[in-house]
Each structure stands twice: as C-alpha cells, then as structure tokens.
Amino acid sequence: MPGFETVDEVLGWLDVQRERMTMTARPIPLEDLRNWHLDPVSGNLGHESGKFFSVEGVRVTDPAGPVPAWDQPIIHQPEIGILGILADRSRIGPTRFLMQAKFEPGNPGGVQLSPTVQATRSNYLRVHGGRPVPYLEHFRDVDPESVLADVRQSEQGAWFFRKRNRNMIVESRDAIEPREGFCWVGLPLLLQLLHVPDLLNMDARTVLACAPPEALAGVETVGGGARSGSLSWITDQRTGTELTAELIPLNETARWRLDDGMIRHDSGGHFTILGVEVTATGREVSSWHQPMLAPTGPGIVGALVTREGGTVSVLMRSRTEPGCTDGAELGPTVQCQPDTLERHPERLAPPFLDRFLSPEPGSVRFDVVQSEEGGRFYFARNRYMVVEIDGRLPAPAGFRWFGLDEISDFMRHSFYLNVQARSIALCLTSLVAAHA
C-alpha cells in the first residue's frame, strides 16, 4: 500500500471513514450517566467499575501567583496509557507513520487523524470487555533497539491531576498492510496536515513532537542539546515553585456547583463538567455514557520565535499547574483562555498576549485552530499561533529563550515541556521543514 501523497487524498479518506463510523455525541445531565456514580458524600463522579477515570476536586494554593488559592474540579486518571505510532523507514524517502482515523466524542468533526494506538491501561487490559486494540503488540514487550521515541509526558495540568501517558514511536520490522481505518502517511504530508484545523488530534501531535530529529528528515538539528544554563534556570523555577494541589471532595470545591445537570463555576468561566451520551456503530461498544470537561471558550497557545544566525529560538514560560507531576514545566509564550480572562477583570492579561491578538503585520507564521484530547474534553480548542519577531526581546521573570535543539533534547525526557508546548514545537518543526 503506497500511502497518501496529498492533503486532499487524506481529507477524502477521512470523509469515507466518517461515514463508516456514524457516531454521535450529545450532552445529557450528569445525574443520568449510565454506569457512572455521583457519590452522595463526596460529590465525586466515578465509573461503577472503579476504572477509567473520575472527576474529583482539587484545592490549590499558589502564594506567589496572580490567584493565591482556588478550588476546581479535576480529572483523575492515575493510569499511564500508551500513545504509540508505528514508523516505517524501510523505503527510500521520508519516514512514514501509521495513522488511524479515530472518532472521539469531544472532537469537532468527530473523526481525526490519531496515533496507531491510543489506549488507556483500562483499554488495553480490556476492562470494558471490548475488542483487542489493533497493533498494540508492537508497543508491548518492544525491542528497545527499534524504538525511535519512548517517554512519559504530561497532559493538560489545568484539567488532569498528574496525568501521564507513554509517548512511543516504534519502527516496524515487517511490512504492514494497514487495516481498515488505518493508513500510512509520510512525514512531510503529516506536517502539511498540521496546517488544517482540527485534523491531527492532540495525541498524534504530542507523539510526533517526540520524534527524534534524525527521523524528521530535512529538519535542522544544529546545536548540542540543552545548555547547562538552561537546565539551571529550569531547576531554579522548579525549586522555587510553591504551588500545592491536594485532592478534595468535589462537592467541597468553593465557587463550583452542580446545577442543571452540569458542574459550573459561579463566574460562568473556566470550564463545565457535563455528561455525554455517545452512540456508535464502528467502535468497541455501540453506546456509552461518560462525563467530559467542556471549556467555556477557545484558548490561545502562542509562541514568539526569532531567527538568529540560522537557528530558531522560542520564548518559553515556566508554568506550574495543579496537575503537574514534578513542579514547573515549560509552556509556550502565551497560554490562556480569553473568555475567562474577560470574566475576571481583576486579573491581568498574561504578558505578550497582544502580540497574538493584534500581531504586527507580516509577523504571523502559523495560525491554526487545533483540538485537544477528544476523549475527555468536549470541544476544547486552541488557536495555535507562531509569531516571529526581530531578535530576542528581554525575557521577563519566568520566561526564557530556548533554541530548537534544546527543545529537541527536552523532548527525550519526561516533564520538561507541557502538552501545549509540545504541540507548538511540532508547528515549529513544520515551519522549519517547509523552509528546508
């Protein structure tokens, strides 16, 4: 099977997959969720099997932050899942990746291009009694020598409590004929597809971001990895973190309440926890219910970059979020949800936001809306932007410029880059590759 050559071929194939799957998702009251239990004492939402995930409360203190203390609901899913992509380097030409057309209830458009395997531990141990996960065998008991990337990474620390997934890229040793719903896509085409809104799902973006430079043919890899000064700055940010986050009963979270079948903040901002009924014909089971987290508005994820002496640098911000496993991680220059900022006029807009909301003419290099994890988040979308400026402006406290070669080095290790930063790094890769 030759794989696809053009964006239109992939879009056409995805349309066919959408018809094949015919799945729908619709909001329902939390109280009506089948197989889910609203604990009368704690208010926590959990699955009757005790598996999958739960929605609990978290109490956060951040004495040095703009908001020194708050409560919020958070998704608790302590298992480490597998996000894996099979790679094929057996042919002359760019590395090809085995992608899946996958429906997720929270994704705009439903079906997006996903990793070969995207499985929670519950999934692959088949807690729900579903069918086996296709291609999973390539990612379990794997030969370390055929691994291109294999690293535990965090996911949204504002919404997940210490969620980690294993991001894997494994080279297939044998020729693989894709099953129905799967296809081979070469790297240059994947990077073009990143410029189409809501097409490469979040899991695909985070895994591809972890690909080593040598698998990203045509992409610059100058430099020698993370500098000591950069590592020291990160250690300092992490040591200085005073944020604490402690799980509490969901019904003890101040300013959040269950109302009209949903859990909402009294400001109307941030996000809502709602119930969703999914009806499916092409998935493991034909219908299920689940709670989801729905942000009240789209976000902005923006990176300021500059080009000096042939290398690209990006301005990163140290971010500690309630769900971080090990203190601060590096986020993009800007990461915020404008609708919620507007509801809290007492809070200052984050530095550099204007560079993205009102960019200088000709400075925007990337501007595409992408969606976040569609299995837990309901229509969570961010506008990913890369804005180029002329030279490194001075970095305020909590910000620092990093070279792309440093970013590549961080990607090999856990918990340096948050999930938004990993997505934006892939956008940068696509820009650099387009110029190569």
Place this chain on the structure above:
Amino acid sequence: MPGFETVDEVLGWLDVQRERMTMTARPIPLEDLRNWHLDPVSGNLGHESGKFFSVEGVRVTDPAGPVPAWDQPIIHQPEIGILGILADRSRIGPTRFLMQAKFEPGNPGGVQLSPTVQATRSNYLRVHGGRPVPYLEHFRDVDPESVLADVRQSEQGAWFFRKRNRNMIVESRDAIEPREGFCWVGLPLLLQLLHVPDLLNMDARTVLACAPPEALAGVETVGGGARSGSLSWITDQRTGTELTAELIPLNETARWRLDDGMIRHDSGGHFTILGVEVTATGREVSSWHQPMLAPTGPGIVGALVTREGGTVSVLMRSRTEPGCTDGAELGPTVQCQPDTLERHPERLAPPFLDRFLSPEPGSVRFDVVQSEEGGRFYFARNRYMVVEIDGRLPAPAGFRWFGLDEISDFMRHSFYLNVQARSIALCLTSLVAAHA
C-alpha cells in the same frame, strides 16, 4: 591561597579542624529528645517548630517484588535543600573545588570533607536562628551562565520519603580566599581522596558526580549521550512499576515498635530510629537533640563494569524504592544490607552479590567504605566496590548495561540515577581518570 597538593596535607588539615570543632554525639532515648515531640496519637516524631524533618510511617505495596507489602518508618523532609560546590577554573590546571570540613553527628570520624554549602531550606532561612550559611549567596540568584551543574536529585529512597536536594556546581567569578574550615582542592586530588574511607561525605560525592565531563579534565567523554533504546528501557521500567507508598501514622507500622527508647523492627534488622544528643563548640548552636536512622549493619554497593573498545560500561539495576518521587531509578548492580538478608532467610540474595562477596582474583578495581548522610543517618556505611568482568554478561530482567557517556547524560537530569549509583559513578570517574 594555593590549596592542597597531597592526600596527607588534606588529612593533616582535617585533623586540625577536628580539634577546632570538638563535637560529640551520643545516643539518648527518643522520649528524652529536647524540642522534639512524639505525637501521642500517631506516634510520629516531629520538631516542635514544625520544621526540619519528621519520622513517620509508610505503608508499601509492591505486588511484583520479593516482599509484596510492608510497613516501615521513614524520614519525611519535603523541603528541597541546596548542596553546592564553588568551582574555580581561573588558573591553568585542573578545576579546583571549595570544600568544607564539616562535622555531622552520624559520620564516623565526625568531620568529613563536604560541599561548600550544605543547607536544608530550614538552615538557609535560619529557622533555628543560627548564623548565616557561608558562601550561600553564590548559590542563590545565581547567574545561569556560571553554572556547571544544577539539578534536583533524589536521596536514599529506602529511608527518605521523596527527598530531593538541589545539586549545584557554580563557577566563582572572583578569587575567593577560603574562610576558616574551608579549602580549595583540585579535582585529581579529590578523586584520590575518594579512595580514603569515610572522608568525602555523601553530599560531596553526589554533587561531584553531577559535574559535567568538561569540568573533569582527563576523563573520557566518548559517545553521544543516552541512546533511544536505553531511554525506552527506563520508560518501560518506570511504567511497569506497581509499587505504592503511602504515609501512615508511625505507630501503625506493623512489626515496628518503640522499645527501650528506640524504634526497631521485630527481626532486629533493617534499621533503628534512635535519639542523639550533639554537643558542639564550632557550629551554629552549641547543643541540640535529634532523631537519627541507624542501619543495623553496613551495606554493599557494587558495580560490575566491563571495558570494550575503549569505553566502559556498567551493569545497572532498575530500583523502585518507597521514597522515589517518580518511579524507578537506576541503581548500581548490587545494593543491599547483608546483615538484614541473613535475618530473612526466606529472601533470596540479590543477583551478582557473590561477585562482590567472593570476587574473582584480580577483578576488584575499587573497594572503599564510605559513609552516607551524617545529618540524618547514624553510622550508615556502605562498602563501595567496582568489579571488572570480561565482556558484557547477559543482563537479567531489571538489569541493563549502560555506557559511561550515557551515565553522564543522565546526571544532567533529575531522578535517573539513585544516590548510590551517583556515588559509584564518581568512583568510576576516579578509576578512568587514573588511567587517563
């Protein structure tokens, strides 16, 4: 000030320091500890200020391990302290480090050679109202460009609950005349001093182990850092870990009891929690009491190494301990306490122990007793051994061979190598340097 040139000069200077300090430590019953509180409900031991550290209980489950569940006391000290060494590279010749003659109550010999700064957060915030920590200013608000190493690392995961310290090596910009009790020592001499028992304290060893290869003149640095296959193997070990550790009241720990002024295990093995009265004339305060952890016997920390094609490889074992912050870390080939093994005949000796207890003639490259942290542990000593074998023997499950260049790369990041492995890596550096 020229610094020292020979081992004898340093030993002579330390003898002078010992007389200058005249400190003693003697065991006393836990109930008699001044300023410490044995909580009548939980049995936990804490300082009346709420600072310093506490001794609590931990309940551990490790379904896949040789002992599937146990309780034990553990030292809880959530603060991140600073272990810092000032470096001088202003002169032609090897890098020199500013070392301190420091008394710790649990150190055999009392005074050992320590980092420039060795300060808990309570220390440097002066919770106990003592004098300011000398040279601390070089390690706070540091210029990232003068940093040679700066990384949070774990300490004994069997005895500390998620203890982390910041290991720093900072280049001094100005010529520094050592205060009383401090001296400059060049790297080659420090590596020779490592061959003297109980002389370089644990904190000095872990910080020096984090020095980048370019600061370790004459030491081989071939290779390109951690291989993808190695990182994947580590990710797999960490993902597979099922050990859980939860703090519990100390008086609910099964098989441990307060008896005769100490807390002991009913087997008589593992360790004892005892009280210590320290009387000092050369330290911040003239007398204090504190609890300490005293192992019931010395340990063995051993590394099997081999030399192939000019590079050295070491056989490491993945270890998950109750106090690990983020799952498994790499430990040495063997790390155990023989007296406790003998008390538990139902437990198998760890693989390869015989290679250290009854080594092949001519295979021992390093064999020196070193002491562990003398501020919390009372006469905790390990016999550090390096045994060379002829070629890589097959690594059993949980073991893997790593090149020294990979070890160097791991040292730049948190939580890859446990404290015993970092000490043994410094021993390897001293051996390689001696041959360079």
